[in-house]
Amino acid sequence: MxxxxxxxxxxxxxxxxxxxxxxxxxxxxxxxxxxxxFNNFGGQQNNFRGGQQNNFRGGQQADDNFGGKSYHFSWRHDGGQKYTGGGAHSYCSRLGGGWKAVGISSPDEGRYINGIIGNNRQEYIWTGGVKSGRGWRWLTGESFNVNDWSHTGGAQRPQPDNREGDENCLAILNNFYRDGIKWHDVSCHHLKPVICESN
Missing domain, CATH: 1.20.5 (Single alpha-helices involved in coiled-coils or other helix-helix interfaces)
Structure with missing residues (x-):
């Protein structure tokens, strides 16, 4: 050889x-x-695992019901994938049937969502809250009349504080700043799971 x-x-x-x-x-x-x-929130959106779309049909996508609404928890269906703010909104709308990122319209719903975050040990989630002028609104169209903003954040200032200069999305963080499960304004390019809702 x-x-x-x-x-x-x-x-x-x-x-x-x-x-x-x-x-x-x-x-x-x-x-x-x-x-x-790229999406209309200025950040990058992760693709679904293996390029697959979420093709839910009928009632398959509801993980829980509360107060006349159905809820879908992305981390139970996509292997723990995380999304930008815009990617989270797209994920919910792709479920079909009027699904949108969650809007919190009552203190009871706020406590329910906080319980889901805590019980599922989620560090944070995206909501359907977006900055609108000097205020905030829910993409679900519900009234923005509940307030659960944190008293602190990355700059130790009450929320919303627009610390990064482009914090246009509303996330719920789980004791991230030793403040409990609270609302924070966050730049939409950050990656998080999402809770979707449908009436």
């Missing part, structure tokens, strides 16, 4: 070509899976 002078063996070339082909195929799959997609 010697090596011919002046070149490499055909078997070596075939192994090299096969290895190169496999690496290129793997790189191509990874690029398609993780390439950023």
């Amino acid at each position: 010697g090596c011919r002078s002046g070149g490499t063996s055909p078997i070596y070339k075939m192994k090299y070509a096969f290895l190169l082909f496999c690496l290129l195929g793997l790189a191509s799959c990874q690029f398609r899976r993780f390439r950023p997609r």
Whole structure:
């Protein structure tokens, strides 16, 4: 078993070509899976696992019901994927049937949502709250008449504080600043799971 002078063996070339082909195929799959997609909230949106869409039908997507509404918890369906603010809103709307990121319209609903976050050990979630002028509104169209803003945040100031200069999305954080489960204005490019609701 010697090596011919002046070149490499055909078997070596075939192994090299096969290895190169496999690496290129793997790189191509990874690029398609993780390439950023931009949305109208100025951040990047993660693709769903393996590029799959969430194709729920009928009542399959409801994880719980409370106060005449149905709720869907993204982390129970997408392997723990996290989304930008805009990606979270898109995730909910793709469920079909009028699903939107949660809007909190009563203190009872606020306590219920906080209980879900605490019991499911979620660090934070996106809501359907977005900055509108100098105030805030729910994308569900419900009245923004509940207030559960935190007394502190990253700059130790009461929320909302627009600390990063573009904090236009409302997230609920679970004791992130040793403040309990509270509302925070957050830049929409951050990644979080979402709770969706449907009437």
